[in-house]
Amino acid sequence: MTRGEWQWRSRPTGAMYRQAIGALEATPEWDAYQRLLTHGSECDTCRSVDALGVNRNLPCGEGARLFEEYRQASRPTSA
Numbered sequence: 001m002t003r004g005e006w007q008w009r010s011r012p013t014g015a016m017y018r019q020a021i022g023a024l025e026a027t028p029e030w031d032a033y034q035r036l037l038t039h040g041s042e043c044d045t046c047r048s049v050d051a052l053g054v055n056r057n058l059p060c061g062e063g064a065r066l067f068e069e070y071r072q073a074s075r076p077t078s079a
């Protein structure tokens with residue numbers, strides 16, 4: 001049984017496609033998401049919190065750029 005090697009994902013378009021779990025990191029969407037997460041965990045601006053520990057949501061050019069890249073990559077029509 002090799003059933004666990006594949007998983008089905010649903011896209012906003014409703015189209016189903018099969019993707020190897022091991023290949024997830026190779027998708028532009030995943031790649032962009034990882035860059036966004038990495039930036040968010042390292043950037044002093046994005047991590048800035050107030051006295052109560054609440055994120056200030058400060059504007060960050062790099063963070064906004066990475067988010068836009070992720071948004072574009074996650075769009076089915078971006079290709």
Ligand SMILES: [Zn+2]
Binds near residue numbers: 045
């Ligand atoms: Zn940032």
